[in-house]
Amino acid sequence: MAxxxxxxxxxxxxxxxxxxxxxxxxxxxxxxxxxxxxxxGAGKTTLISIICGIVNPSSGTVLVGGHDVVKDFxxxxxxxxxxxxxxxxxxxxxxxxxxxxxxGLHGKKPNPAHIEKVLKDLSLFDKKDNMxxxxxxxxxxxxxxxxxxxxxxxxxxxxxxTAGVDVNLRKDMWKVVEKLRETGVTIILTTHxxxxxxxxxxxxxxxxxxxxxxxxxxxxxxxxxxxxxxxIDLQEPLPAIxxxxxxxxxxxxxxxxxxxxxxxxxxxxxxxxxxxxALAEAGIRLKDISTRQSSLEDIFxxxxxxxx
Amino acid sequence: MNLEAVKSIYFFxxxxxxxxxxxxxxxxxxxxxxxxxxFGAAVGSRIQEIDGxxxxxxxxxxxIMLTLLTQCIGNGSFGIxxxxxxxxxxxxxxxxxxxxxxxxxxxxxAATKGMMIGLIILATAWMFVDLSIAHPFVxxxxxxxxxxxxxxxxxxxxxxxxxxxxLNLIPMLVIPPLVFLGGSFYSVNMLPPFWQAVSHxxxxxxxxxxxxxxxxxxxxxxxxxSFAIIIAFLAVLMGLLTWIFKTGYRLRx
Ligand SMILES: Nc1ncnc2c1ncn2[C@@H]1O[C@H](COP(=O)(O)OP(=O)(O)O)[C@@H](O)[C@H]1O
Ligand SMILES: [Mg+2]
Numbered sequence: 170m171a172x173x174x175x176x177x178x179x180x181x182x183x184x185x186x187x188x189x190x191x192x193x194x195x196x197x198x199x200x201x202x203x204x205x206x207x208x209x210g211a212g213k214t215t216l217i218s219i220i221c222g223i224v225n226p227s228s229g230t231v232l233v234g235g236h237d238v239v240k241d242f243x244x245x246x247x248x249x250x251x252x253x254x255x256x257x258x259x260x261x262x263x264x265x266x267x268x269x270x271x272x273g274l275h276g277k278k279p280n281p282a283h284i285e286k287v288l289k290d291l292s293l294f295d296k297k298d299n300m301x302x303x304x305x306x307x308x309x310x311x312x313x314x315x316x317x318x319x320x321x322x323x324x325x326x327x328x329x330x331t332a333g334v335d336v337n338l339r340k341d342m343w344k345v346v347e348k349l350r351e352t353g354v355t356i357i358l359t360t361h362x363x364x365x366x367x368x369x370x371x372x373x374x375x376x377x378x379x380x381x382x383x384x385x386x387x388x389x390x391x392x393x394x395x396x397x398x399x400x401i402d403l404q405e406p407l408p409a410i411x412x413x414x415x416x417x418x419x420x421x422x423x424x425x426x427x428x429x430x431x432x433x434x435x436x437x438x439x440x441x442x443x444x445x446x447a448l449a450e451a452g453i454r455l456k457d458i459s460t461r462q463s464s465l466e467d468i469f470x471x472x473x474x475x476x477x
Numbered sequence: 478m479n480l481e482a483v484k485s486i487y488f489f490x491x492x493x494x495x496x497x498x499x500x501x502x503x504x505x506x507x508x509x510x511x512x513x514x515x516f517g518a519a520v521g522s523r524i525q526e527i528d529g530x531x532x533x534x535x536x537x538x539x540x541i542m543l544t545l546l547t548q549c550i551g552n553g554s555f556g557i558x559x560x561x562x563x564x565x566x567x568x569x570x571x572x573x574x575x576x577x578x579x580x581x582x583x584x585x586x587a588a589t590k591g592m593m594i595g596l597i598i599l600a601t602a603w604m605f606v607d608l609s610i611a612h613p614f615v616x617x618x619x620x621x622x623x624x625x626x627x628x629x630x631x632x633x634x635x636x637x638x639x640x641x642x643x644l645n646l647i648p649m650l651v652i653p654p655l656v657f658l659g660g661s662f663y664s665v666n667m668l669p670p671f672w673q674a675v676s677h678x679x680x681x682x683x684x685x686x687x688x689x690x691x692x693x694x695x696x697x698x699x700x701x702x703s704f705a706i707i708i709a710f711l712a713v714l715m716g717l718l719t720w721i722f723k724t725g726y727r728l729r730x
Contacts, residue, residue, distance in 0.1 A: 183730060221570075243479070257563055259563065270485055271568060273489075274482045274485050274568060275572055275573060278481060
């Protein structure tokens, strides 16, 4: 199946001369949830802004649903819903009007039943006649999501949707995202919270310094880059690592009460069996063994650190 | 053509207008009344007639133009400046609307509001002076053309402006003197030849003269020339707008 969003060799140089995107290529499959992970200034918002039509690309092409975002902007923008990073709202409008306005802008006939459903899904319906300036930041964020959903998009961009958002809204938001995914909507979200990507994404892309460092299925990513740690708690403390074990990359922790062994899960041999045998031969008695999988965060830090 | 979007923008803007209508009407009505009282009564007692028209009636077309110009520029510029200022412009830029549709929505609403207030000023004038309109259709033509042209002018100012100061610069500082020196309160034929010549560089003179002709059949310049000048100004603005849209000037990075 052709990707729903296809970015090829995208470059963006701002008027200031700053190059925010350096030859970015990326395909997004219909129906997936893609998390773009990257620190501030990585180029996430710039990338989204170009796909949505807010920023002009310097070179390269972006196709949405097979249409070029510059030449055939009507077709592409009709498909896209955008929740921007900044909380920008018409302070003096009511929730209902501002959400209906978004639908109209996208060329859709008024449909109060749909607007009502969107507002209810976001627990906004009882606020429909309130002016936006009367709402809290979290509520405004909900309104921005409602605006993006008002015209039934096929692709939804959420630019740092949980920045400064409370737990309730996060939960509501993931519920809405889950529902949307069931109806086949493609969702792209940016974040610098790793847990978020880990929680809901199917695929994770890591972007830094205007480059996509990698983009992989979350599971593969965890497997590929996922290092595991074996922690061995000892019956009696060891003052130092015995000579016989020096060929293993071991660390001592807890004043000699624990040994830490790092290994790669993707390797043919983890070396665990031989290590345990060696420990037994050295007469070291074990109290407990546990393993820990490295999180996306570790992966991320490793990647960005290594290539920065 | 995304008509639904044009309608949405237009009615969204008109809703904002409705909320602020009272304050937008009160101030021009009061100032117009003051002009009639001060100029009509004080000056009018000395200059009783110009070209056979009572002084109060003579100044009416100029006063309507003053309101129409400031209102249309003000509304046209604010309509697009405000979303730029608050950041909600992201939505216009990411919607399937062409620049033409954005202009139709915003300029249409700005011109509508300007004309509503212009008509209210005309009604106010009727309370002070006897007015007759010799060529109602020509009057309407000038009225609508001026409203659209200057709303478009405002729209361009709104895109250009980086802060409120720049936004207000032209409607507050440039338009009033041009209107006053454009023969609102006198016929330029009453001026010495040198100042007559200078006045002809003032585009607003042509607007007021043509508009006044539609009321009283008296004019400082041929009404056809007035008409041509408005059309020329409109054409210049359209050209400017086309360039703005092509380059994304101050809208799209
Ligand atoms: N309008 C602009 N002009 C110049 N530089 C910009 C502009 N917008 C963003 N940048 C720069 O581009 C880089 C990427 O920004 P952005 O896409 O917002 O990153 P992110 O969303 O990942 O934090 C940043 O260094 C930012 O300062
Ligand atoms: Mg950003």
